[in-house]
C-alpha cells in the first residue's frame with residue numbers, strides 16, 4: 018500500500034482524471050481518497066517504488082510534484098495552531114510543533130548540513146480559516162529548530178512567499194521546481210516537504226520528484242518551428258496521450274499534428290509516432306521539430322509525418338494504431354462573441370469534419386484502443402455552444418469513454434462544494450478565462 022500526494026496542474030479536475038486513468042492502465046489499484054484544488058491524495062494498493070514515481074512524473078501532463086505521504090493530521094490540529102483570526106496559545110501549538118514525521122525524513126540529522134523547504138498547498142485560495150503564510154513560516158522555523166536540537170550542523174530553509182507570478186492575487190507558498198533543482202533539495206539529507214491541506218486533513222509528504230520546468234522551457238524555446246496561434250501546450254499533449262492509454266513503444270497517431278507538439282511529447286516517452294496534417298508548411302515544420310529533438314537527445318526517434326487529409330486516413334496509413342490523441346482545428350478565432358446561429362454553424366461543420374476523421378480512425382485503431390481529443394465550446398452571445406456527442410460518434414464505431422469512474426473516487430463529502438467531483442464524466446472542460454472559444458477534453462473507445 019502506498020499513499021501518494023500529487024501536486025496538480027492548473028486544471029485540477031483534468032489532472033485527477035489523467036492520474037486515475039494512468040494508474041488504472043498500469044494495472045494498479047488506485048483510489049482518490051482526498052483532494053484540494055492544488056493536490057490529490059491517491060491510495061495505491063500496491064507498493065510503489067521510486068522508479069515508478071519517476072516514470073509517473075515524466076509521463077503525466079497534469080502533475081508538478083509527486084511525494085509519498087508520511088504523516089496525516091486531523092485538520093483541527095493546524096486549525097487550532099494557525100487560525101486565521103486568532104493568535105495561538107502555547108497549548109494550541111503543542112501538537113503541531115512535535116513534528117513526529119521528522120524522524121522519517123531524517124532518521125539521523127547528527128553532524129549534517131541540511132537544506133529543506135516546506136511547500137504549502139491550501140485547499141482553495143482564501144476562504145479557509147487558516148493563516149497559511151503563518152503556517153509555512155512557523156513550520157519551517159520549527160523544523161529548523163528541531164533539526165539543530167537533533168544534532169544537525171546546519172539547517173537552512175527556503176520559503177517562497179511572494180505573490181504568484183501568474184495570478185497576483187493567488188497565494189503561493191510553494192517552492193518552484195527551479196528553486197528545488199538549484200538547491201538540490203531532492204538529494205538527501207536535503208528535502209522538500211509537501212504540506213497538503215484538504216478540508217479534513219493536513220497531509221505531510223516527502224517529495225520524490227518534480228516537473229522539470231527548465232528542460233520544458235528550453236525545448237519550447239529552442240525547437241525550430243512553433244506557431245503561437247496553433248501550437249497546443251506540451252502538458253495538454255501529455256494529458257491527451259495518457260487519456261488515450263498510450264504507452265512506451267506504442268504506435269500513436271495525431272491526425273491533426275500541426276507543429277508536432279504532441280508527436281514530440283510522444284517521442285520523448287519512447288512512442289512510435291505518426292502525424293498527419295493537410296498543410297504542407299506544418300508538415301515541414303513538424304518534421305524539422307522532430308529532427309531537432311532527435312539531434313538534441315542524440316537518439317534515433319521513430320516518427321513519420323505525412324502530408325494529407327485525415328478524412329482519408331485509411332488510405333494514408335496501413336498499419337494498426339494503438340492510441341490516438343489530438344487537438345483538431347477548433348474553428349475561427351473570434352474577436353467578439355459570435356451570434357448563436359454563427360456559432361451553431363461552426364460547430365455543425367466541425368462536427369462533420371471530426372466525425373469523418375473518427376470514422377477513419379476507427380478502421381485503423383486496435384480493438385479496445387482509445388482516442389483522446391479536445392473539442393471547442395463557443396461562448397456565443399446567447400451562451401455556450403458545443404458538439405453533440407450523438408452526432409459526433411454516429412456511425413464511427415466508437416463509444417464515449419467515461420473519465421473519473423465512481424469506483425476510483427472515495428473522497429467522502431467535501432465541505433466546499435466547489436471541490437465536489439461528479440463521477441463518470443464524458444467531458445472535462447479546459448477553460449481559460451476570457452476566451453471566446455474554450456476547450457473541453459473527451460475520450461472515445463473502440
Ligand SMILES: C[S@@+](CC[C@H](N)C(=O)[O-])C[C@H]1O[C@@H](n2cnc3c(N)ncnc32)[C@H](O)[C@@H]1O
Pocket residue numbers: 247248249250272273274275276277278279293294295296299325326327328343344345346347
Ligand atoms: C489546432 S491545430 C493542431 C496543433 C498541434 N497540436 C500543434 O501543437 O501544433 C490543427 C491542425 O489541423 C490541420 N488540419 C485541418 N484540417 C485537416 C484535415 N482535414 N486533415 C489533416 N489536417 C488538418 C491544420 O492544418 C492544423 O495544423
